[in-house]
Structures are given as C-alpha cells and as structure tokens.
Amino acid sequence: MAGDVAQLATHLGFERFRVAGEDWGAAIAYSVAAFHRPRVQQLVFQETLLPGLPAGERDACLAPDDGRTGWHFGLFSLPHLPELLLAWRERPCWTYVARRQTWDPSALTEQDIGEMVRSVEQPGGTRAILEMYRAREVDAEQNRPHYADPISCPVLAVGGQSYLGDKVFKQLERVAFDVRGVVITESGHNIALENPAALAQAYLDFFADR
DSSP: OHHHHHHHHHHTTOSSEEEEEETHHHHHHHHHHHHTGGGEEEEEEESOOOTTSOOOOOOTTOOTTOGGGTHHHHHHHSSSHHHHHHTTOHHHHHHHHHHHTOSSGGGSOHHHHHHHHHTTTSTTHHHHHHHHHHTHHHHHHHHHHHHTSOBOSOEEEEEETTTTTTHHHHHHTTTBSSEEEEEESSOOSOHHHHOHHHHHHHHHHHHHTO
C-alpha cells in the first residue's frame, strides 16, 4: 500500500510530497515515509499505534469493550470466523464500534454511518478490512529495520483527548527524530468528525513551519 501511494504521487507529477493518515491510513503513511524517505517532506500520523512497538501501559479502568484494550485485534485476526459473524450485520456492528470510540457519540450522524458502511457492505468489503488486521505481524516485520533507523522528516503525531491522547506522540518519538505532538480536545478516535476546526488548524500550523 505504501508503494501504491508513492506510485500515485509519481503518476500525479509529485516527486516530493507530504503524507497524512489516520488509523490504518496512518500506519500506511508511516511506511510511505520510511520506505520512500527522500520523497516525503512531512508526515502527519494520527490516532493509531504502529504494529510491533510497545503500546504503553493499559488503563486498568477501561471497559472490556473499549477499543483501547485491543479486544478487536484478536477477533478480527481470526481466519473466516469474523466474516461469518458480521455477515448482514455490518451496519449495527460498525456503528457500535465507531460510537464506542467517540467523545460525543452524537457527532457520528446517520449520514456518516451510511458512508462508513457503504463499501463494507459490498462483496468482499468486510474481508478487505479484516485482512489489514491479519497482516499486522507482517507489517511489524517489514517495519522493524526502519524502527531501528528513525525517519528524519518532520512528524506531527495527533491524538484525540478521550482516545489515544499523547500515546501517539510517545510512540512516534521512538521511530522519528523530529516529532511534534498534539492532543485535540473534545474528541475521541475520529477527530475529523468531532473537532474538525482544531484538527485543521493543527495541520496548517505544522505545514506552515516548512
């Protein structure tokens, strides 16, 4: 996927570029910056943790179904079973998971949910998502040489106040030399839905420094 991003940039005529990602997109964005170092000017890494790196201490007060416990990684990584469980239940399942990760659940509207599950409900949509979880160990193995050789492009590590918070920064400073951390208030995992103005300003301030 990192190679696809780099090739797309080439196709569009950009030799150097910034890359920004959130959740799985952030894991891919890191790989773009690590595997294609001369080309990436800045990296925005938002609301996820890299595979194969320590996640820090877990909050003992988290509920069993809180995504920060990682319960879904074990389930979604199983072969075939999650597809059977989720078939015809995509909308209620992903609605529950997404709202459970928010600071204000009402920020996730029915229109947002419709867009979120539209592609998941297509044939192969659920499997495509689950294969990302199943590939985490491969991702970690491919990334480890780069973890040992920190990237040098400036990085903005973004966390939501009521989800990953400053854990994003603490992890990225292990694998990058120049990291700025920001925690967006009044937001959970999906910051763009809950506090888009603060998120946009953080991006713009970071980009302006270059």
